[in-house]
Amino acid sequence: MAVLYGVSVGPGDYELLTLKAVRILSETDIIAVPRTKSENTMALSIIKKVIDLSDKEILWIDFPMTKDKAVCAENYKKIGKGLESILDTGRDIAFITIGDVSIFSTFSYIARYCSDDGYDVRLIPGVPSFLAVSAQLNKPLALGKESFIVMSGNSDNFEELLKTDTNKVIMKSKDCIDRLKRELDGKAVSGIENCGLETERIYHSLEEAEECGYFTTLICRGDT
């Protein structure tokens, strides 16, 4: 049976691809590439630096820019069915996804759809952006008896989660800086936008991050 791979390609630096991701992308003829209307194809630009794409078939996967759940669900179904029709011909597909495939990845919905239909779906874990950020800032996320929470600017119970007595990672921080200022008053926050890319920017405080872009990840440790 053909395999649908969900391949994590890491946060931006192509050297953070795993050996397994490189092997599977090298061995698989069809690469499925998510694309939004703004032509955001970062995952493709990461693998381009390592994988020879000249003989690959690129399968563009379009996601509508909407939060309407019914529209999204219909689209996931359409995408899933399209992938399944290719798998039915015996050809493997590698679906690339930035960061790690288990964290805020739309591929999770496609994986579930095809998996529920009985197809062989295999997920390849990778380096999530927040670990590249914590490494570069030299800010460990958990020491000894500590714990950490990973949330986004869109998370349910945003304020409540920020009150939790843990270290915190806030992904997609763009539209929540004001709320973070209120809730994390006085606590040290730092972070990185587009970590590992040429457009990378480092922020040493929430004030500095006020005009940050979409791929900004902030870290707040309890002890600093």
Next chain:
Amino acid sequence: MAVLYGVSVGPGDYELLTLKAVRILSETDIIAVPRTKSENTMALSIIKKVIDLSDKEILWIDFPMTKDKAVCAENYKKIGKGLESILDTGRDIAFITIGDVSIFSTFSYIARYCSDDGYDVRLIPGVPSFLAVSAQLNKPLALGKESFIVMSGNSDNFEELLKTDTNKVIMKSKDCIDRLKRELDGKAVSGIENCGLETERIYHSLEEAEECGYFTTLICRGDT
């Protein structure tokens, strides 16, 4: 100035090493390998499958099996000073650490010590065990407006954290199964011990995990 690298080597499967980890380990002559009294040198056994160690100098780093903070601090200082004396001769060192270097890694203390002393410390992020577990179980950690918490059986506020309305990752679950049963009563929990290794075991419930070993990571999603 010579560089002290903290190199994440992933959870166990050597293919989850990143290209960057492989490059740095290949280029660096001295590999620092953490070792406990029980001779747990998993990190070394992972890189052995990819890196030719015949020309490398292995620097064994011994950690005492104690929770006494003063003894640990004294040991970190001793290790830090030892590494610094090598860096002073102009030779780089790659200190390997399983999983990711920012999560429950004793190297964080060494990194801080040498960094505070003005040495060039660079952390290379990697794949943490919990992402290998979530990928293999096909259990996403965060979808849409969700968030997740990463804790261990030793975490402060263990019970309180489990009550948080998030998805949960519980690392080093060995000695907290009974407490998890009490707090997560009725919720679906699954996990993997020694993920990616030959000794890997999958658990589909807390009951199954009762006799689990040290490197067991459990996942509890709110919706299942």
